[in-house]
Amino acid sequence: MSPHAALRDGSRAVFKHVENSLDASFGPADNPLRHLGAMGLYFLWILSATGLYLYIVIDTSIEGVYSSIGHLSNEQWYFGGILRSLHRYATDAFIIVTFLHILREWAYDRYSGFRLFSWMTGIPLVWLLYMSAIGGYWIVWDRLAQFSALATAELFDWLAIATEPAARNFLVPEAVSDRFFTFLVYIHIGFPLFLILGAWAHVNRISGVDHMPAKRLAWGSFLALLVLALALPAHSDAQADLMQVPLDTRIDWLALFVNPLMYETSAGTVWALVFGFTLLLIALPLLPRGRPAPVAKVDAPNCNGCRRCYMDCPYAAVTMAPHPDKPKHQIAVVDADNCAACGICVGACPSSTPFRSGEELVTGIDMPQQPINALRRELEQRLAALTGRTRIVVFGCASGAAVDRLAGPDTAALTLICSGMLPPSFVEYALRGGADGVLVTGCREGGCPFRFGDQWTAARLARSREPHLRVQVPASRLREFRADPTDAAALAAALAEFRTDLETATGDDNRLVPYHRRTVHHVH
């Protein structure tokens, strides 16, 4: 394993551990680490709303800007002051969740292949975020603004793009004009607008975007910022005076760290870091990696155009087109560049039912690396081999806790690419083929690497999403248990408990009518 892969996988283990422990307090739906992108967008909305108010009330002349912002904090602390503080702190919160978001996507190895688009479109957002944040601090035109404006100008002068040093604009008070402030305000509106546009592009290739944190998470983080705004309201420093060096500056280290960093090191070092980080992000997906898994394949005769795969695909990789052979019908078409090879579409397809009579089960949309026909055959063989009093079939997924270790004389274990690949009819098929119970397991809530596998499976088994589990299947014979790879012991315990429940509580009267395909015993 390369050092990079080792570092990445180590970071993933840390992330998983922290995420799982946060689940205890927040629950997966409100766990901030599981919704970092949505948190970022949420802070962006808070920034837009508070910023709009600030824009309306401040005076953008060089004389007026400082006092009009000061007025908000001093005379109107109960409203304008709070909004100003929220604007400042939401920026910092945005920066924190953005870096965590990058780190997490990297740790989970989510930056190449079908995710390349999301990854690459994310990179300019960091630049836009920083340019917006740094520019915002200048508008106040206090000592901090003066320090940051001059430092940033000197930083850009090092690149020597402009003919005249930008720092000369902040040389003496006469050099700074009203026009500069109007310009600044437009910059500080322009960059955020590009940021919003960029964020829209960033999530353009995925469907069902997690664009807003759940209610509790949204309120929790808003209240945290509000309490902070009340406890430590944002205040301006003394008014800018270009003939005085700002000493002892109160710096926002999250937003403005490049400014002091330049004086402590050099402009060259700062640029090396900034461009180095950007290039690193660009280069990561280009590192050599194994061949990508084969993408989903549609079989025209078995596709009736029902659109279920289209609705369930987490990466908008399925589109619908006119069917070549069936007039007035549609057919699913897979965009190979977008396909994550997750198999969720296979679980969605009505043609995936194992109760079909053909010797060879061919479904509408299938995964070449684990075709549904092979899955049925494997299930039939394992069922036939089961012995013991209480026979259980476990369906697991490659990203969750490993299930093969649970296999034994009375337990069959099958691993799918993603639990979302399981057609609910397979549960009924297992029960009618000789199993006493079926245990379905997969990643913890919100932990699916393919975004929706766990959700769709849970909904299909709960009969709230198509294709649903038929009502004949008794609830007592189906158990669902979420388990990450680190939860192997808990999964084993859940299996034991299920077995006990089946043996003690479940009578024989709710057994389904057995069903055996005629060919089943001739399988070799």
Added chain:
Amino acid sequence: MSIKPAAIAGQVVLYGAFAAFIGFFATNPRYQHIPPDHSLVKLSLAHFGDRECRKRTPEELQKLPPNMRAPLECPRERSALSIEMDIDGKSVYKGIIQPTGLSKDGISTVYRRFELPAGEHQLAVRMSDNVREPGFKYVKEDKVTLKPAQVLVIDFNPDKGGLFFQ
């Protein structure tokens, strides 16, 4: 779904830690840009260097179309600036500043910062805008008293008599 008191406590602690982290790093630790008893001198000039113009001879002028008979022939290229600066008799800067622009016809600029302890200093700046001529056309020398945190700017403006301190 109701949540357990322990979970609520956990959430409060974590949200609190998030807010405290932001609250701290939004203003702390304070940054000392320069030591408190120091001041800053900035040498910052922007000036077009001289052009090496040549008087055209009457014969040359005769050959030109009437509307182009300018008495001087000036190349686009400008001279670099030569600048020197001493603080308390010690040379701190010596430079030849090339004109900007592809055809070297743009402005020449320099921007340098010097941190000095506050107090009295002897500053001397010399500039020539034509490196072919010997010596310095513009010279400014003065004793200055710098207060802590003061910024002193050395600039050039022909309308203000050349080099000046501000």
